[in-house]
Amino acid sequence: MRREQAAHIDELVRAAGGAATRRDAVIQESWRRCVSEHHLDPEVLREPCILTATRLREHRDAMEEFTHTARFGVETLYRQVAGLGYVLLLTDAKGVTVDFIGDPTFDNNLMRAGLYLGADWNEQHAGTCAVGTCIHTGEALVVHQTDHFDATHIPLTCTAAPVYDPFGALAAVLDISALRSPEPKESQFLALQFVKGVANKIETANLVNRFRREWIVKLAASPEFVDVEPSYVLAVDGAGRLLGFNNAARQLLLREAAGQGAGLAAGLAAPGLVGRRLGDFFQLDVDDLPRFSHALPAAQRLVRLAGSGTPLFAATLAPPSRPGRAIAEPAAPALPAPLAALFRDDPAMRQVTARAAKLVNTQMSLLITGETGSGKEYLAKAIHAAGARAARPFVPVNCAALPESLVEGELFGYEAGAFTGAAARGKKGLVLEADGGTLFLDEIGDMPLPLQTRLLRVLAEREVTPLGRSKPVPVNIRVIAATHRDLVDEIKAGRFREDLYFRISGAVLALPALRERRDLDWLVSRLIAGRCDAGGARFSLSEAARAALAAHGWPGNIRELANALDYACAVAESGMIGLDDLPDRLQGLAPERAVGGALPAMARARPSDLPCALAGPSNGRDELIAALAAQGWNVSAAARELGLDRTTVHRRMRRFGLVAQRQGASLIS
Numbered sequence: 153m154r155r156e157q158a159a160h161i162d163e164l165v166r167a168a169g170g171a172a173t174r175r176d177a178v179i180q181e182s183w184r185r186c187v188s189e190h191h192l193d194p195e196v197l198r199e200p201c202i203l204t205a206t207r208l209r210e211h212r213d214a215m216e217e218f219t220h221t222a223r224f225g226v227e228t229l230y231r232q233v234a235g236l237g238y239v240l241l242l243t244d245a246k247g248v249t250v251d252f253i254g255d256p257t258f259d260n261n262l263m264r265a266g267l268y269l270g271a272d273w274n275e276q277h278a279g280t281c282a283v284g285t286c287i288h289t290g291e292a293l294v295v296h297q298t299d300h301f302d303a304t305h306i307p308l309t310c311t312a313a314p315v316y317d318p319f320g321a322l323a324a325v326l327d328i329s330a331l332r333s334p335e336p337k338e339s340q341f342l343a344l345q346f347v348k349g350v351a352n353k354i355e356t357a358n359l360v361n362r363f364r365r366e367w368i369v370k371l372a373a374s375p376e377f378v379d380v381e382p383s384y385v386l387a388v389d390g391a392g393r394l395l396g397f398n399n400a401a402r403q404l405l406l407r408e409a410a411g412q413g414a415g416l417a418a419g420l421a422a423p424g425l426v427g428r429r430l431g432d433f434f435q436l437d438v439d440d441l442p443r444f445s446h447a448l449p450a451a452q453r454l455v456r457l458a459g460s461g462t463p464l465f466a467a468t469l470a471p472p473s474r475p476g477r478a479i480a481e482p483a484a485p486a487l488p489a490p491l492a493a494l495f496r497d498d499p500a501m502r503q504v505t506a507r508a509a510k511l512v513n514t515q516m517s518l519l520i521t522g523e524t525g526s527g528k529e530y531l532a533k534a535i536h537a538a539g540a541r542a543a544r545p546f547v548p549v550n551c552a553a554l555p556e557s558l559v560e561g562e563l564f565g566y567e568a569g570a571f572t573g574a575a576a577r578g579k580k581g582l583v584l585e586a587d588g589g590t591l592f593l594d595e596i597g598d599m600p601l602p603l604q605t606r607l608l609r610v611l612a613e614r615e616v617t618p619l620g621r622s623k624p625v626p627v628n629i630r631v632i633a634a635t636h637r638d639l640v641d642e643i644k645a646g647r648f649r650e651d652l653y654f655r656i657s658g659a660v661l662a663l664p665a666l667r668e669r670r671d672l673d674w675l676v677s678r679l680i681a682g683r684c685d686a687g688g689a690r691f692s693l694s695e696a697a698r699a700a701l702a703a704h705g706w707p708g709n710i711r712e713l714a715n716a717l718d719y720a721c722a723v724a725e726s727g728m729i730g731l732d733d734l735p736d737r738l739q740g741l742a743p744e745r746a747v748g749g750a751l752p753a754m755a756r757a758r759p760s761d762l763p764c765a766l767a768g769p770s771n772g773r774d775e776l777i778a779a780l781a782a783q784g785w786n787v788s789a790a791a792r793e794l795g796l797d798r799t800t801v802h803r804r805m806r807r808f809g810l811v812a813q814r815q816g817a818s819l820i821s
């Protein structure tokens with residue numbers, strides 16, 4: 153044990169014995185709780201408590217929507233303080249870190265100090281600390297160096313602020329911490345103001361997001377600030393009843409209620425405020441709210457508190473589909489056109505696209521999962537096209553296909569002459585190509601580990617250092633990653649970095665397999681609508697052919713379907729595609745009764761029931777060899793035949809130990 157730790161323990165023991173200390177009252181009170189209520193022994197040095205991945209996932213899932221809303225604020229705050237050596241933690245109301253941003257270079261030190269995803273900072277076991285003590289008191293505070301109870305934590309400085317939900321309950325704690333800091337506690341007071349400011353903004357964003365279909369009333373003491381930085385924010389329904397508020401508004405309402413006497417104040421703990429009438433607190437009725445829009449100069453939007461008469465200035469946001477007055481519930485918002493164009497009448501697709509629609513203009517990284525060919529890149533492009541970045545580049549990167557030796561330069565770029573063989577003018581790199589737009593990382597599960605570490609840095613810091621350059625270049629990208637792999641399994645197998653997983657999976661969008669979709673007929677019609685016969689006429693599909701398509705299991709999903717239709721259009725002799733015009737493997741599967749009409753979607757065979765491509769007892773190996781052999785070991789032709797892309801075929805060849813050679817193939821094992 154170090155000398156400082158021994159001295160710290162002495163001070164704790166003396167304080168527990170009743171000796172006076174020079175600590176702030178909130179710290180003294182927390183030390184007392186640690187000893188007498190949490191029964192923590194000052195002489196025991198505790199390791200930080202980091203949750204297992206499974207338990208962390210439970211905490212993160214419960215906070216998912218909140219974390220989405222908070223993410224922009226969290227990233228903005230991190231950018232402001234990262235250069236000063238801080239990391240940023242967002243914990244849930246129990247003290248578990250559900251979001252984290254820090255410099256990956258210091259991962260090990262940060263993890264050892266408990267400044268990491270999954271760290272549990274509840275006061276009951278971590279002792280006095282910014283997060284835990286903030287949860288206990290409900291107030292923002294700095295816990296600086298030896299303010300910490302546990303001597304393990306005394307090198308740290310931590311500053312935390314609470315974030316309340318719209319009903320006054322603690323929702324989260326925002327914390328910035330540093331491994332090293334100047335000795336005076338005052339050095340952290342500016343940090344405290346920063347954290348409080350961002351916590352307030354997150355609280356308001358959460359409130360406005362939650363009640364976006366209701367009246368939002370913003371209030372401030374100054375007309376100049378009411379439109380830009382309102383102190384108090386309330387959500388009100390069409391009948392003028394309070395639905396929710398930020399914490400400052402809650403305090404204001406409670407003070408006002410107390411000032412009006414026991415009659416109104418009785419039972420007005422925070423939950424009791426919900427459902428009260430706006431007119432109970434303000435000289436204001438719901439019918440007045442349209443007057444307080446931005447159309448009127450702020451100085452003329454005066455509102456008085458009902459009891460005290462205190463003047464405030466208001467700005468109101470009307471519910472979206474009922475401007476001016478509240479009458480009926482608005483319909484669910486329409487999907488942006490690029491997302492609506494992806495499906496028709498399929499519940500799983502409706503759910504995925506509705507979720508994607510909410511996220512198009514956030515900074516959050518998205519992870520799209522789904523079987524090969526199910527349309528992951530297509531969805532990523534639609535998200536890009538639906539958002540504010542649509543006019544900027546969409547840059548796809550196939551992480552499985554980049555040769556490892558070239559990958560650094562391809563992704564991050566290089567300066568002229570950075571290495572032998574470098575292009576004379578240098579290279580911008582795909583990450584910088586995507587500046588202002590979207591970087592689509594396809595097959596992220598196949599990215600080599602060393603590159604994952606580099607990528608993590610780029611995502612955390614939003615800057616790139618091209619080879620041969622000493623200074624990083626800031627980059628503004630929206631990252632969408634995709635994989636057909638189960639990344640949690642990859643993490644368990646040590647092939648994928650857990651922290652990168654959490655970084656790219658701000659939200660996970662899981663695409664259904666084609667065999668699970670109910671809009672196959674529509675998709676088929678859409679795909680053949682774009683294909684014409686030799687005379688330029690549109691193709692149509694016979695009932696038997698349609699039934700055969702409905703009966704197939706589509707292991708290669710939409711890609712396989714598009715390829716099958718390409719083939720059918722090429723061989724069909726008239727504008728009508730018959731059963732005979734489909735690839736052989738589809739014809740063999742058409743059940744006899746299919747001739748009479750299409751099978752219902754529910755009756756479609758699953759690939760595991762089928763003798764066809766890549767799903768049989770050989771796990772696809774025999775079929776892959778057969779397809780390659782039939783195509784003279786031409787990988788592109790075999791990929792077309794199987795309805796897969798070349799990368800997938802190469803990957804499966806590697807998995808089955810197949811090596812393509814000029815005259816054929818050999819087995820490695």
Ligand SMILES: Nc1ncnc2c1ncn2[C@@H]1O[C@H](COP(=O)(O)OP(=O)(O)OP(=O)(O)O)[C@@H](O)[C@H]1O
Nearest residue numbers: 494523524525526527528529530636710711714797
């Ligand atoms: N909704 C759709 N409408 C029409 N075509 C689509 C749709 N979704 C995907 N496709 C087509 O299906 C093929 C596969 O789509 P995409 O490349 O997006 O799949 P993927 O899941 O990213 O595949 P992989 O896992 O192999 O990378 C592409 O040719 C694409 O044009």
